[in-house]
Each structure stands twice: as structure tokens, then as C-alpha cells.
Amino acid sequence: MTNEIENNGSGEQLSNRGHSRRDVLRLGSFATLGAILGSGIMLGGATPAFAQKVDGTTKQLASEPLNIVFAVYNGGTLLDFAGPSEVFHRLPNTNVRYASLNGGTVTLEFGVKYGHTERLADIRETDLIMVPGGSDMTEAMHPEFLAQIRRLAESAKYITSVCTGSLSLAAAGVLKGKRSACHWAFVNNLAKYGAIPVTDRFVEDDNGRFMSGGGVTSGIDFALRVAGKLKGKQSAEFTQLVIEYDPAPPFHSGHPRSAPPEVLAMVEKVLPGATKGLAHIPGIK
Amino acid sequence: MTNEIENNGSGEQLSNRGHSRRDVLRLGSFATLGAILGSGIMLGGATPAFAQKVDGTTKQLASEPLNIVFAVYNGGTLLDFAGPSEVFHRLPNTNVRYASLNGGTVTLEFGVKYGHTERLADIRETDLIMVPGGSDMTEAMHPEFLAQIRRLAESAKYITSVCTGSLSLAAAGVLKGKRSACHWAFVNNLAKYGAIPVTDRFVEDDNGRFMSGGGVTSGIDFALRVAGKLKGKQSAEFTQLVIEYDPAPPFHSGHPRSAPPEVLAMVEKVLPGATKGLAHIPGIK
Numbered sequence: 001m002t003n004e005i006e007n008n009g010s011g012e013q014l015s016n017r018g019h020s021r022r023d024v025l026r027l028g029s030f031a032t033l034g035a036i037l038g039s040g041i042m043l044g045g046a047t048p049a050f051a052q053k054v055d056g057t058t059k060q061l062a063s064e065p066l067n068i069v070f071a072v073y074n075g076g077t078l079l080d081f082a083g084p085s086e087v088f089h090r091l092p093n094t095n096v097r098y099a100s101l102n103g104g105t106v107t108l109e110f111g112v113k114y115g116h117t118e119r120l121a122d123i124r125e126t127d128l129i130m131v132p133g134g135s136d137m138t139e140a141m142h143p144e145f146l147a148q149i150r151r152l153a154e155s156a157k158y159i160t161s162v163c164t165g166s167l168s169l170a171a172a173g174v175l176k177g178k179r180s181a182c183h184w185a186f187v188n189n190l191a192k193y194g195a196i197p198v199t200d201r202f203v204e205d206d207n208g209r210f211m212s213g214g215g216v217t218s219g220i221d222f223a224l225r226v227a228g229k230l231k232g233k234q235s236a237e238f239t240q241l242v243i244e245y246d247p248a249p250p251f252h253s254g255h256p257r258s259a260p261p262e263v264l265a266m267v268e269k270v271l272p273g274a275t276k277g278l279a280h281i282p283g284i285k
Numbered sequence: 286m287t288n289e290i291e292n293n294g295s296g297e298q299l300s301n302r303g304h305s306r307r308d309v310l311r312l313g314s315f316a317t318l319g320a321i322l323g324s325g326i327m328l329g330g331a332t333p334a335f336a337q338k339v340d341g342t343t344k345q346l347a348s349e350p351l352n353i354v355f356a357v358y359n360g361g362t363l364l365d366f367a368g369p370s371e372v373f374h375r376l377p378n379t380n381v382r383y384a385s386l387n388g389g390t391v392t393l394e395f396g397v398k399y400g401h402t403e404r405l406a407d408i409r410e411t412d413l414i415m416v417p418g419g420s421d422m423t424e425a426m427h428p429e430f431l432a433q434i435r436r437l438a439e440s441a442k443y444i445t446s447v448c449t450g451s452l453s454l455a456a457a458g459v460l461k462g463k464r465s466a467c468h469w470a471f472v473n474n475l476a477k478y479g480a481i482p483v484t485d486r487f488v489e490d491d492n493g494r495f496m497s498g499g500g501v502t503s504g505i506d507f508a509l510r511v512a513g514k515l516k517g518k519q520s521a522e523f524t525q526l527v528i529e530y531d532p533a534p535p536f537h538s539g540h541p542r543s544a545p546p547e548v549l550a551m552v553e554k555v556l557p558g559a560t561k562g563l564a565h566i567p568g569i570k
Contacts, residue, residue: 079528082367086501089395096395105390105398110374110381113390116398163529184529201533215529216371220502225535237538237548243364244448244469244500246539247532248486250510253522254531263522 065095066230069126071149072100072117075136075283077109079216080162084130087223090239091231099123101145109135120148125155128226133163133183133216138283140165146172160211160226162219164281170195171284179205183215184256185267188277189284197277217254220245350380351515354411356434357385357402360421360568362394364501365447369415372508375524376516384408386430394420405433410440413511418448418468418501423568425450431457445496445511447504449566455480456569464490468500469541470552473562474569482562502539505530 498507
């Protein structure tokens with residue numbers, strides 16, 4: 001699988017990647033760690049340098065980078081991909097990229113500006129595609145965006161999403177008959193597109209070719225599971241320790257099954273249909 | 286406390302804020318929720334419209350926005366503030382801003398591009414300042430950055446940090462004799478600046494004027510605690526439910542006390558001193 005970007009004539013992507021590489025070499029500490037681990041040394045030392053079928057999943061060749069593309073868009077939610085991004089960047093031998101329909105800066109939920117992003121059309125293929133969710137899915141449901149993620153998904157080894165990103169993948173037609181997660185308030189909208197809604201925090205199908213996380217923060221758990229499957233348990237544990245993922249929520253309100261009824265009622269009031277997993281998102285009919 | 290930005294003559298900040306506001310009105314769903322709650326209606330309806338001393342903390346006036354500034358910098362870590370940002374934006378009646386030494390786009394760890402950010406010097410004051418951590422603290426330890434965060438901290442009601450951001454606040458001289466959290470691998474460096482290192486995930490001092498989170502992902506727990514203190518438990522629970530924060534890490538490796546010894550040894554190898562909380566970060570002598 002290639003790791004090259006098709007030249008769009010701007011030189012922008014190359015300079016972006018070059019900058020990123022220089023950062024890795026310059027920053028030391030975490031980043032030096034990334035550079036060391038990224039040079040093909042597998043954590044744990046037990047993974048031989050050839051494809052290995054473990055737990056139903058073919059692990060990456062130790063000498064080949066795992067190419068990851070986050071397909072982001074205007075109206076998306078930062079934390080949906082900031083969690084996975086933080087995990088994937090720290091794994092050994094990954095190449096993480098951010099791409100959007102038009103490239104450049106995207107304006108996320110709450111006006112947050114993100115990127116430089118590459119253009120989706122300039123990415124020939126990827127090993128793993130991740131589509132995050134958003135509060136306005138207008139661009140994520142645009143036919144050109146759907147065409148691009150369908151194209152990348154068709155040749156990808158792993159098709160993944162967090163939160164309502166699964167609705168975009170489903171609308172693109174790549175989740176037909178597949179089990180998928182989604183934010184709890186929207187999960188049953190998946191059925192409109194022939195996907196099978198599952199209310200778990202992490203869901204997989206087809207021996208891990210399809211992997212998805214629930215709402216927003218579930219992206220961190222999702223990414224650690226993906227890390228364990230594709231880079232080995234010890235790589236995932238190492239990353240978990242570096243990002244100090246030892247969660248201690250001060251309240252018990254992270255899911256409808258545990259939230260106080262009055263808090264759930266407040267969400268239902270502003271997102272009618274949420275308690276049935278059928279709340280409406282702008283951009284989805 | 287004012288909510289105005291001093292005019293820097295560029296008009297950039299006004300257009301940025303204007304854009305953000307238009308987004309809130311346009312996006313519907315989560316964002317409409319934000320707009321509704323942002324209009325001064327307190328969740329739960331039980332908070333009267335005047336300052337209220339509860340649990341040792343003065344709650345915000347229902348009719349006054351809580352002004353929050355994230356002081357970000359080149360070399361910072363995205364997830365350190367992406368978690369808190371996601372929580373704070375969703376609370377009723379908050380005004381969340383991002384500022385850096387020079388304004389514009391900042392290049393975070395791994396080459397991630399973030400912003401438009403405002404210039405710290407253009408922010409007159411804020412109710413809450415939050416300094417996130419980073420893998421390269423060179424800019425976060427720059428005398429001008431330290432001067433700006435010291436200036437904002439002096440008039441702020443709440444002085445906060447996540448991860449190694451506390452080292453920057455401590456170097457700025459505002460944490461002398463104060464208990465503070467930090468990433469576990471770096472926490473004891475706080476003592477160099479007269480702060481008191483505490484290895485908890487969330488730490489407060491002076492009845493909540495100082496609040497801090499541990500490493501990277503602890504920002505989510507930190508922000509929910511801050512939310513509960515400043516906006517009431519029900520606002521925090523509501524936000525927790527909307528961001529589906531029902532963590533389920535697949536491994537037990539989020540802190541030195543739970544990580545497998547061989548994984549901890551791997552971190553110590555690339556970050557010498559980590560197990561003593563005295564690892565080195567570029568930019569800090």
C-alpha cells in the first residue's frame with residue numbers, strides 16, 4: 001500500500017508533511033519517542049516482521065507504516081477525532097493525516113478552526129479511514145464527501161468512525177448489513193441506511209475491518225482498542241500510560257442507562273427523539 | 286468583569302467571534318442547545334440569578350457569562366485542551382476563547398495545526414484561564430508568554446491547567462505554595478518553582494481558585510469538575526451525557542500504579558526520570 005500523495009501542484013501537502021516530520025525530530029521527549037518507535041521497532045519485541053493473524057486480525061507488517069486518514073469536515077466535533085488522533089500519533093510506525101473535501105482549514109462545531117487539512121481527492125488510498133461525528137452533518141452528507149470516503153473505504157483495510165461519523169459512512173453505502181456504533185442519541189438513524197445500530201461503546205464487524213465508537217469521548221476507548229488490535233496490546237498500554245488515561249468521572253451521567261432521569265429528560269427536550277436514538281442532526285434528512 | 290476584546294485594528298477577532306456566533310445560531314441540535322442555554326437560562330432552574338456560595342465556591346451570576354481563555358502555544362498537546370474545550374463550550378452562558386503569544390494558527394505536537402487564535406496581549410482579562418500542557422514547552426516558558434499568563438491570572442477568578450501546563454503557571458510565579466496537578470511523569474518538576482506537586486487526577490487549592498488536572502486525558506475529568514463547581518452539578522451531568530463520557534478503557538494502564546511494570550519501564554526508558562515524576566521536557570531547564 002502506497003504512502004504517497006498525488007501531487008496537486010501546490011506543494012502545500014509536501015511542506016506540511018515535511019514540517020510534521022521536522023517537528024518529530026525536533027521536539028524530543030514524547031516526539032523523540034514517536035520517532036524511535038516510528039522507525040519500525042515494534043513495542044514488546046515479540047511481533048515478527050511479517051503479517052501475523054492474531055485474534056482474527058491481521059497485524060501490520062512491522063516495517064510498513066500504518067496509514068491513517070481522518071476525514072474531517074466543517075461542522076465536525078473536535079473531540080471526536082482529537083482523542084483518536086492523540087492515540088494514533090503515539091503508536092509505532094503510523095502516518096496520520098487529516099483531509100477534508102476542500103482542504104485547508106475547517107471550521108468545526110463552536111467555530112473551532114482546525115487544519116491545514118489535505119484534500120480528500122488528493123489521497124490515493126489509506127490503510128485506515130476514520131470519520132468523526134459532528135453537530136452539523138451537511139458537509140459530511142454532501143455527495144462529493146460521501147463519494148470520497150466511499151472511494152477510500154473501498155480499498156482500506158479498516159473502515160472506522162466515532163460518534164455520528166458512522167451515519168456518513170452508512171449514507172455512503174459502505175455499512176450495509178454491518179453492525180456499527182454511533183452517539184446514543186442518534187444511533188438508530190443508522191438503520192435508515194441499512195446499517196445495524198448497536199448501542200455499545202465500541203463495535204466491530206467483519207473481523208475488525210469495521211470498527212466504530214459511540215459518542216464523542218468514546219473515541220479514546222475506540223482508539224485504544226484499534227491500537228491493541230493493529231499494533232499489539234503493549235503498544236496500546238504504553239500509549240494509555242503516556243496520555244494518563246485513568247478516567248475518574250466525577251458524576252455518573254455518561255450514558256442514558258446511568259444518567260439521572262431528569263438529566264436525560266433535559267437532553268430529550270433539546271434533542272427530541274434522543275431517548276429512542278432517533279434525534280435529528282442538521283444536514284441529515 | 287468585561288467581556289470585550291480590545292481592538293487591535295485588524296477586525297479579525299470581531300469577525301471570528303461573529304462567525305462563531307452565527308454558527309451557534311445556524312447549527313441547530315447541540316448548538317441550538319448551546320444558544321438556548323447560553324441565553325442565561327440555568328439548567329435545573331434551581332440557581333437564583335445572583336452569586337451563591339456553595340461548597341466553598343462562588344457560583345457565577347446566571348446573567349453574566351463565564352469568560353474562559355485557553356492559553357495555547359506552539360508545541361502544545363491538542364487533547365489537553367480539546368477535552369475541556371468540548372465541556373466548556375456546552376455549558377450554559379460561557380464565552381470560550383483561544384489565545385496564543387502571536388495569535389493566528391499554532392502548530393501543536395505532531396504538527397497539528399490549530400486556530401485562528403487571538404493574541405494573549407489583546408485579551409484584557411478573563412474569569413478563567415486554562416493553560417494546557419505540551420511536549421515542547423519552549424514557547425510556554427518564553428518570558429513574554431509567562432508575562433501574559435501571569436497578567437491574566439492576577440485578575441482571574443480561576444487559575445487552571447491540565448498536564449504540564451501547570452509548569453508554565455508555576456514558572457510564571459503564580460503557583461507559589463499552591464497545590465497543583467501535572468502529568469505523572471513530570472509532576473515533581475513543580476517543586477522547582479515553589480509549587481506543591483500532587484499526584485491526583487484533579488487538584489484544587491484556595492477554595493477552588495486554583496484547579497488543575499493531571500496528564501492529557503485528565504482534562505475531561507478536570508473540566509467536568511470545574512463545570513460542576515461553577516455551573517452546578519446538573520449542568521455538568523448534562524454535558525457528560527451529551528459527550529457520552531462513560532469511559533471503558535480496554536486495558537489497565539492509565540497510571541503508574543496500575544500499568545504493567547514492563548510498560549512503565551518502557552516509558553522510563555524513553556523519558557528518564559518519569560517514574561520519579563522528574564522527566565525532562567524540551568523548553569524547561
